[in-house]
Amino acid sequence: MIKIFLISLFSALFIYGFVRPFSSVFSRLFLFSGSLLGILSVIGIEQTDKIANFVGVGRGADLFVYLSLLTIFLFISYTINKFETLNKKISTLSRSIALSDIKKIKND
Amino acid sequence: MEDLAKVYILIPLYNEATVIEGLVKQLSSVFKNIVIVNDGSTDDSQEILEKLDIHLINHPINMGQGSAISTGFNYIYETDAKALITFDADGQHSVEDAKIFAYEILKSESDIIFGSRFLEHSENIPFLKKTVLTLASKITNLFSKMELTDTHNGMKAIKKDSLAKINIEIDGYAFESELIQCVSKKNLKYSELPTNIVYTEYSKAKGQSLMNGFIILEDLIKLWLKR
Numbered sequence: 001m002i003k004i005f006l007i008s009l010f011s012a013l014f015i016y017g018f019v020r021p022f023s024s025v026f027s028r029l030f031l032f033s034g035s036l037l038g039i040l041s042v043i044g045i046e047q048t049d050k051i052a053n054f055v056g057v058g059r060g061a062d063l064f065v066y067l068s069l070l071t072i073f074l075f076i077s078y079t080i081n082k083f084e085t086l087n088k089k090i091s092t093l094s095r096s097i098a099l100s101d102i103k104k105i106k107n108d
Numbered sequence: 109m110e111d112l113a114k115v116y117i118l119i120p121l122y123n124e125a126t127v128i129e130g131l132v133k134q135l136s137s138v139f140k141n142i143v144i145v146n147d148g149s150t151d152d153s154q155e156i157l158e159k160l161d162i163h164l165i166n167h168p169i170n171m172g173q174g175s176a177i178s179t180g181f182n183y184i185y186e187t188d189a190k191a192l193i194t195f196d197a198d199g200q201h202s203v204e205d206a207k208i209f210a211y212e213i214l215k216s217e218s219d220i221i222f223g224s225r226f227l228e229h230s231e232n233i234p235f236l237k238k239t240v241l242t243l244a245s246k247i248t249n250l251f252s253k254m255e256l257t258d259t260h261n262g263m264k265a266i267k268k269d270s271l272a273k274i275n276i277e278i279d280g281y282a283f284e285s286e287l288i289q290c291v292s293k294k295n296l297k298y299s300e301l302p303t304n305i306v307y308t309e310y311s312k313a314k315g316q317s318l319m320n321g322f323i324i325l326e327d328l329i330k331l332w333l334k335r
Contacts, residue, residue, distance in 0.1 A: 091171050095179045098167050
């Protein structure tokens with residue numbers, strides 16, 4: 001039952017990766033590869049073991065742990081970056097409002 | 109006073125209701141134009157500032173000292189000022205020093221004059237603060253290839269024409285380092301003058317926490333990576 005749920009979820013994410021407009025190609029690739037790896041982790045345990053052996057990691061489960069950690073760190077750095085960009089935009093907007101307000105007062 | 113009418117004082121302010129009125133009164137005896145950027149204060153600063161004879165700019169939200177300074181630069185650039193002096197709102201700086209800076213920036217060839225606590229009066233600086241400031245100055249000098257003795261001093265005199273070459277993007281405390289990078293990159297002429305900082309109990313409580321040093325360091329690394 002849980003396998004069906006997980007496969008449905010990853011498949012839905014894969015399809016969502018096709019239809020959702022992304023500003024960056026990396027985001028789309030990230031969603032594709034993530035959902036494919038998710039499906040593989042559920043249905044192809046032997047295959048993931050083979051891949052893990054090929055890249056020098058003992059078990060498929062370990063490979064997934066490493067990939068998950070990497071994903072988490074990438075996500076954190078992406079979020080911080082996004083947050084800073086947003087902060088800069090808010091700062092520019094607020095400063096612009098502050099300066100236009102003082103000009104308005106002077107004109108009045 | 110007439111000579112100094114075109115030297116504007118720029119004060120970034122956040123929650124300084126206790127001291128700001130007295131400070132403005134002291135500065136008004138020497139300077140005609142005082143620009144205060146109220147950086148989203150949540151105390152009574154706004155009410156007090158509205159009663160004073162100053163140029164008042166209000167940030168709708170608190171964004172940081174760097175952002176307030178940058179807004180002040182933008183404003184002063186559009187005025188008849190010849191130069192400006194940045195001045196801390198917590199009453200640490202002396203009006204006498206500001207006067208010396210004002211006369212010096214008008215007559216010297218320097219585009220910017222940095223204040224330094226280490227040229228004279230360094231005995232007033234608490235030991236731990238002195239150590240952190242020395243380290244911060246050494247790191248900033250390393251990145252900027254400049255030779256400053258005090259890179260995080262709030263008092264600076266800047267010629268108005270030089271403002272066009274200075275672009276501050278950092279909203280927080282590390283804007284000082286960004287400003288120094290600008291001075292270095294654009295080959296602006298600079299010099300230093302001594303300042304006497306009075307560390308009162310109030311200013312110590314209000315001043316930067318030493319832990320902020322880590323945030324400044326982080327911003328410095330980002331600046332270095334951006335180069």
